[in-house]
Amino acid sequence: MTRTGASTQTDGSAYRPEFILVEREVESLPMSVRIRERLPEVPFLPVDRVDSWLSEVGNSRDPLRAGKKILYLTRHQGQVLKTCQGMCAHVSCCLYHVVDFACNCPLDCSYCLLQNYLNHPLIRVYVNTEEMLQELEGRLQRLGSTVLRVGTGELTDSLALDRYTLLSGELVPLFARYPTAALELKTKTAEIDSLGRLEHRGRTVISWSLNTPRMIAGEEWGASRLEERLLAARRCSDWGYPVGFHFDPLVWYAGWESEYRETVQQMFDIVGPGRIAWISLGAFRGPAGLLDTVRERFPDSTLPLGELLPGVDGKLRYFRPLRVEMFRKMVGWIRAVRPAQTVYLCMESPRVWEQVFGFRATTADVGRLLDAAVLP
Amino acid sequence: MQWITVSSRDLDWSDRRFCLSLNLPRPEVLFGEEDVPFPAILRPGLRPGSWTMVFGHSHWSHPENHSREWISALCLMPEEADERKCLYLAYGFRRRFGPLALMEKAFLVRRLCETGGYRPEELAGTWLKALELPPGPTTVEKMMRLASWPEPLVPIAEQAEINPAVLLQLAELPCSDAEAIVPFLQRHRWSHSRQKEVVRICLDLAKIQGTCLADIVADCRQVESALPGETAGPERAEAVRIHLLRLRYPRRREAEEQYEACRRKLRLPPEIRLAEPPDFDGEKYRIQFSFRSRRELDRAVESLARLARQEELDNLFRLV
Numbered sequence: 001m002t003r004t005g006a007s008t009q010t011d012g013s014a015y016r017p018e019f020i021l022v023e024r025e026v027e028s029l030p031m032s033v034r035i036r037e038r039l040p041e042v043p044f045l046p047v048d049r050v051d052s053w054l055s056e057v058g059n060s061r062d063p064l065r066a067g068k069k070i071l072y073l074t075r076h077q078g079q080v081l082k083t084c085q086g087m088c089a090h091v092s093c094c095l096y097h098v099v100d101f102a103c104n105c106p107l108d109c110s111y112c113l114l115q116n117y118l119n120h121p122l123i124r125v126y127v128n129t130e131e132m133l134q135e136l137e138g139r140l141q142r143l144g145s146t147v148l149r150v151g152t153g154e155l156t157d158s159l160a161l162d163r164y165t166l167l168s169g170e171l172v173p174l175f176a177r178y179p180t181a182a183l184e185l186k187t188k189t190a191e192i193d194s195l196g197r198l199e200h201r202g203r204t205v206i207s208w209s210l211n212t213p214r215m216i217a218g219e220e221w222g223a224s225r226l227e228e229r230l231l232a233a234r235r236c237s238d239w240g241y242p243v244g245f246h247f248d249p250l251v252w253y254a255g256w257e258s259e260y261r262e263t264v265q266q267m268f269d270i271v272g273p274g275r276i277a278w279i280s281l282g283a284f285r286g287p288a289g290l291l292d293t294v295r296e297r298f299p300d301s302t303l304p305l306g307e308l309l310p311g312v313d314g315k316l317r318y319f320r321p322l323r324v325e326m327f328r329k330m331v332g333w334i335r336a337v338r339p340a341q342t343v344y345l346c347m348e349s350p351r352v353w354e355q356v357f358g359f360r361a362t363t364a365d366v367g368r369l370l371d372a373a374v375l376p
Numbered sequence: 377m378q379w380i381t382v383s384s385r386d387l388d389w390s391d392r393r394f395c396l397s398l399n400l401p402r403p404e405v406l407f408g409e410e411d412v413p414f415p416a417i418l419r420p421g422l423r424p425g426s427w428t429m430v431f432g433h434s435h436w437s438h439p440e441n442h443s444r445e446w447i448s449a450l451c452l453m454p455e456e457a458d459e460r461k462c463l464y465l466a467y468g469f470r471r472r473f474g475p476l477a478l479m480e481k482a483f484l485v486r487r488l489c490e491t492g493g494y495r496p497e498e499l500a501g502t503w504l505k506a507l508e509l510p511p512g513p514t515t516v517e518k519m520m521r522l523a524s525w526p527e528p529l530v531p532i533a534e535q536a537e538i539n540p541a542v543l544l545q546l547a548e549l550p551c552s553d554a555e556a557i558v559p560f561l562q563r564h565r566w567s568h569s570r571q572k573e574v575v576r577i578c579l580d581l582a583k584i585q586g587t588c589l590a591d592i593v594a595d596c597r598q599v600e601s602a603l604p605g606e607t608a609g610p611e612r613a614e615a616v617r618i619h620l621l622r623l624r625y626p627r628r629r630e631a632e633e634q635y636e637a638c639r640r641k642l643r644l645p646p647e648i649r650l651a652e653p654p655d656f657d658g659e660k661y662r663i664q665f666s667f668r669s670r671r672e673l674d675r676a677v678e679s680l681a682r683l684a685r686q687e688e689l690d691n692l693f694r695l696v
């Protein structure tokens with residue numbers, strides 16, 4: 001491969017693309033100009049089509065990894081605010097909404113669903129941000145007393161590109177103006193520098209996906225280490241932001257108990273329980289095809305070795321008693337430090353809620369729980 | 377050197393004779409110092425300076441010969457040959473003789489690299505696509521590894537009719553593992569989807585237990601030897617598969633055993649069938665019964681009423 005050589009990013013150091021392709025039509029939009037200015041040494045190439053790049057990437061040893069080295073600045077089409085894809089009949093979900101300012105992620109987690117979901121491997125950044133923000137604000141203005149929780153981390157890491165897009169500088173003050181809206185910026189990085197000076201009024205939750213150091217080192221390529229994430233959370237908390245944590249995916253492996261317990265302890269030790277808005281728990285899960293991808297791309301990953309079975313929705317999950325055992329223990333360790341901590345399960349059935357918490361949560365229950373955790 | 381000219385007119389697919397016209401300055405250019413590597417007749421072609429290779433009826437009638445030899449023919453293409461011509465030939469071959477088996481494709485890929493002068497990355501795109509293989513350099517590597525399997529393994533793999541996706545997977549294994557699993561697949565003759573499942577489980581178990589495939593296969597042998605001698609092949613294969621599933625999913629197996637124990641204690645009459653939720657993931661059991669008279673219905677309802685009073689039911693409910 002000539003245009004996309006081996007990457008040097010192997011740990012939590014900041015992501016830096018090797019090429020920026022920009023659709024001619026959006027070349028002069030302010031966001032394109034901003035990204036170009038902030039990455040002056042990266043080749044910036046206006047293109048009409050990306051086919052030749054896609055075929056070059058496609059012929060590389062690992063097209064998904066190769067595609068992550070290219071930012072493709074393009075226009076977002078369609079509706080800006082969408083409901084989270086987790087919403088389905090079999091699980092109690094949290095009534096979350098998402099806005100995608102980018103599609104695909106600079107990090108490369110072995111378990112990432114995007115691997116089987118995206119139809120091309122470049123990192124698309126939507127640069128018609130002004131239009132998107134306008135549409136989003138229109139929705140926020142019409143909210144009235146309805147509560148809306150919105151995340152930007154469904155198809156990418158919310159902050160991994162922030163040093164180039166400075167998008168948080170626009171989103172955080174926007175949400176600060178609407179008392180019934182809450183923004184969640186979800187990340188596995190420590191890219192928080194631009195957040196310090198922003199007017200947020202507690203309307204933005206900065207949240208981190210957490211895992212044990214072993215899982216981070218083995219399964220979350222390009223992400224920050226546990227301690228870096230927790231120190232970043234501490235700083236955000238000091239700036240007055242509510243913070244959130246997502247233990248997702250919880251992975252069952254020999255020694256998981258002591259290592260997750262220690263991780264929970266470390267979270268409370270570094271961040272302190274005071275400002276944690278919510279903690280979610282999600283056991284590793286995914287469509288059957290994902291495991292084939294994990295085996296192919298990450299042959300040393302231990303994820304596919306779990307006792308994973310297809311559930312009623314067709315997704316593979318740990319055999320239910322194993323999940324329940326993990327959730328109960330995690331809840332126990334968390335509540336031992338902070339009994340009133342808001343904890344919820346991600347994409348689990350009312351039956352699992354019942355086995356873990358003693359009540360069958362409906363989607364509306366979970367929504368209310370989280371609204372209460374973040375809104376005054 | 378533009379000396380291979382192949383067009384649709386050059387290929388004669390009629391009557392089991394295969395002709396390929398090659399525009400050669402002289403026959404030796406094609407074969408060099410070597411002998412003709414397959415029983416083909418080379419004769420002057422219709423056009424000046426062209427030669428025609430004719431593969432005879434008898435030769436092509438041996439199915440195990442034709443594709444190998446065809447592969448040899450393709451591999452004699454010089455570096456300068458237009459890739460599209462090769463693809464055309466591969467396509468033509470496919471139409472005439474059916475799809476190439478994966479092992480044959482593996483030999484083709486190896487010969488293209490070793491004799492044809494192609495670099496692996498040159499084969500990773502269009503070539504693999506034409507051969508209906510997943511594109512990318514790793515496939516080329518896997519094919520090269522398959523082609524270098526030791527000779528005794530190749531016919532076994534061919535006889536076992538292994539799912540091509542599985543074979544590609546096996547290509548990544550050390551040869552000793554392939555030598556253990558290929559005869560295992562040949563012996564049990566699972567369907568393609570079962571092969572995929574069995575191989576996946578064996579590989580996972582080897583990782584989980586920190587052992588090699590030969591050990592897993594040996595363990596299955598023990599299960600087989602415990603079966604009654606008259607057990608038919610398909611039942612043997614199923615017993616082995618179930619054994620593997622139980623090793624791979626121990627907690628599920630435990631639940632299944634508890635469920636079976638409960639069911640036995642409940643002593644359901646034969647006309648009542650109890651079904652657990654699939655993989656114990658749902659939360660409801662199902663009961664089914666059939667009847668054809670009022671008397672049979674009464675009997676079933678009585679049995680159900682008795683069932684509902686049994687304490688053992690609580691153990692059943694605890695499982696979901």
Ligand code: SF4
Binds near residue numbers: 104108109113156
């Ligand atoms: S951070 Fe999220 S979106 Fe990015 S690779 Fe990991 S799982 Fe995928």
